[in-house]
């Protein structure tokens with residue numbers, strides 16, 4: 001069997017738009033309260049992209065920061081993967097626009113539509129290319145402008161989501177600056193469109209006057225089902241890492257920033273302390289595919305990753321799909 005080439009991280013970066021949508025702002029838009037939102041979700045504010053920003057633009061801003069952090073020439077990048085469910089348009093891929101604008105002149109690129117698991121899945125794809133020796137340097141961007149698909153008349157969903165982008169550059173471990181990628185998982189349960197979906201705009205319900213009248217191009221969610229699913233798979237993924245490596249090896253858990261209550265319930269069911277978790281949900285809400293790379297970028301800057309210890313990143317969402325990645329720092 002072919003020996004796998006070890007992979008590590010070369011650079012990280014993130015970008016969040018400046019405009020804040022606070023719980024007080026939402027109180028003026030739907031029948032909700034700051035207390036309700038904070039108690040049920042832990043979210044106090046989210047960032048919202050200005051009208052002139054599209055998903056590729058915020059992805060580019062995050063990618064440029066990751067390139068600066070890596071200290072590489074963008075022409076070295078072999079592949080650009082953009083993880084998003086709010087791409088600039090149906091096609092071409094948002095990755096192609098990002099690649100062109102950052103100067104990744106040799107790279108190929110495509111998008112990964114795995115919603116909140118996007119960055120974790122994109123990182124696994126990068127690992128496939130790098131560890132097999134096909135490519136040396138891969139840029140994985142998680143970028144979302146969820147405010148364009150959130151229904152701001154639906155209090156069940158509009159309080160949860162925000163906009164942002166995060167980016168990671170992976171390379172072979174001998175060239176990497178830090179962190180060895182140890183692997184992870186990708187799983188799915190099959191399409192569950194009643195649980196979490198944007199029903200309209202695709203081949204099932206193409207855009208029409210009727211689809212717009214029925215608000216099918218906005219996100220629909222069964223909150224309780226998603227809650228139970230997320231707690232269960234989050235706990236299963238972390239338990240798997242504990243079983244494989246031992247609890248003492250875990251330095252930090254950087255989960256998909258879904259909802260503070262989900263994170264606390266899962267950690268509680270595992271009997272693990274919350275101080276193992278890095279969370280920024282209070283400031284950014286759920287940014288889907290962008291949430292893990294934004295949190296990873298912030299956690300590294302804050303010195304939360306401990307040398308020699310594991311950083312565990314579980315993610316879960318629409319599909320239903322879930323998975324995790326593990327780095328040794």
Ligand SMILES: CC(C)(COP(=O)(O)OP(=O)(O)OC[C@H]1O[C@@H](n2cnc3c(N)ncnc32)[C@H](O)[C@@H]1OP(=O)(O)O)[C@@H](O)C(=O)NCCC(=O)NCCS
Nearest residue numbers: 031032033036040116155156159223224226227258259317
């Ligand atoms: C959405 C969520 C916060 C709702 O919390 P909950 O404790 O499950 O609340 P329920 O769904 O039982 O709803 C209770 C009531 O609060 C109401 N409610 C929902 N959103 C509200 C809001 N923003 N403000 C005030 N009331 C709200 C509901 O309408 C319901 O009212 P009713 O009993 O009159 O029908 C919770 O289900 C959740 O976090 N789910 C996961 C969502 C998620 O993270 N999705 C992304 C996954 S990647």
